[in-house]
Every structure is written in C-alpha cells, then in structure tokens.
Amino acid sequence: MSPTTRRVLQAVLYELVAIAAVGPALSLAFHEPQTSTFALAVVLSTIALAWNYVFNWIFERWESRQGVGGRSLARRLAHGAGFEGGLAVILVPVMSLWLDISPSAAFVANLGLLVFFFVYAIAFTWAFDRAFGLPASAVKNAPKGVDA
Template identity: 50%
Template sequence: MPASQSQKNPSNPATPGLQGPRRRLVFVALYELIAVAASTLLFMAIGQEVGASGVMSVVASTLAIGWNVTFNHLFERWEARQSVKGRSVLRRVVHAVGFEGGLALMLIPLMAWWFDVGLWQATLMEAGLLVFFLVYTYVFNWGFDRVFGLPASAQPLPAVSPQG
C-alpha cells in the first residue's frame, strides 16, 4: 500500500481521523468557545448590557454543551443505522435544525426570565440568534469534518474483498 494511503489524513473524509469521545470533546470545546464570544457580541448588538450578555452567553453555552453531547450522541446512533453513509447537505441541514431547534426550546424561557422580557420578545431575540447559529452550526460542522475527518458513523463501510 502506498505511504499516502496508509497514513491517516484528517482532511480526507474517508480516513478515520479524530473519533469517539475525544472527537466530541474537541468538537464541543471549539464550538462553544466561538459561540460564547459570538453570542455575547450579538446580545450586546441588540441592546443588552455587557455583563448580562456575558453571563447569558456562558449559561446558554453550558446548556448547549449538555444538549450538544446528548444530541450528537443520538444523531450519530441514528446515522450509524442508515444505509447511505456520508454527510450530504440534507443530512447536515437536518443536524443543524435539530440541534438549534432543541436548544431554542430551552433558551427562550431562560432569556425571557434573565433579560426580564416577555416570551414573544425572547422568541424574537432567539430568532435573530437562531439565524446566526444555524449558519454557524452548518459551517462549523463542515469545517470540523474537513479538518478532523468524518466520524465513524458517517464513513463508508470498507469494501469486502473476495477471498481467493
């Protein structure tokens, strides 16, 4: 086997790359670090105070971490059972919508309470954040997979060689 094929290449989605719990930990840490900074700036952009924005971002991030681990575990269990492997645009969109939709159900009441606004205003705030985070989630997942390779659940099954 040529050396180029025997080495792991994390940018090649057909190679193992980063897998298992370590993959999830790196994924969540990078995703949330960027998300806390971005959401703090977004809360401030819609008129919230710096301190309240930062605290809400950290609390939202903590909730998101728990949801991220849970959702991705369930998604990858479902994905592993699918006959078509890989991550198509549709599968990535379903992943992003499922993750962000579940998170929104938790965050809307929390934001209403924290910022002392009604559920409607919190829903509008979340809608603005949701637009940003839907795009961010899709782009982050795509980029993460390009850098670290696809998870085992999305990799093609190895070809079965005939026994001679």
C-alpha cells in the same frame, strides 16, 4: 480519535467561538452592559454545550443505522435544524427569565440567534469534519464524492 473525545472537542470548540461572537451581539441587541450579556452568553453556551453532546450522540446513533454513509448537504441540513430546534426549546425560557421578558418576546429575540447559529452549526460542523475527519458513523458506506 474516540467518539467521546471527538464529541467533547467539537462541542467545546463550537461553544468557545460562539461565546466570542454572541457576547458582543447580545450587548448590542438588548442594550445591556457587556458584563451581563457575557454572563448570559456563558449560561446559554453552557446549556448549548450539554445539548451539543447529547444531540450529537443521538444523531450519530441514528446516522449509524442509515444505509448510506457520508454527510450529504441534506444530512447536514437535518443536523443543523435538529440541533437548533431543540436548543430553541431549551433557551427561550432561559432568555425570558434572564432578560425579564415574555416567552414570546424571548422567542422573537432568539430568532436572530437561531438564524446565525443555524448557518454557524452547518459551517462549523463541515469545517470540523474537514479538520478532524468524519466520525465512524458517517464513514460506513459513504458514496464517492460525499466526504467531510
């Protein structure tokens, strides 16, 4: 599968599962109707989808220049932290405006989502790599025992 096709497939699958999980959770957390929180989840997911593509492109460019291939736990943790940290910077203002709350309140509200998505990003990426194989950027010089 080409790198572009792989990135698009990964991002779309990731966001579809995320919308299914986050929509109801937002409704409960913010005591809002599900129609409103579903719409917010779609907006957040659309932003995250674009960020996912951009971040993975950046990450894979960095990864391809590393001397050791494969995706160790440390590399997966760095991937998850980088993705979620960048996404938080983007999403906090959106949540603040949508929910009509202060940026600091939106940040606090976003912490629960960050914890969920940090774990979810690592688990999803691992599962995706197991199902579709590692990208070319991670195969080069992969040590034995470090695989998808």
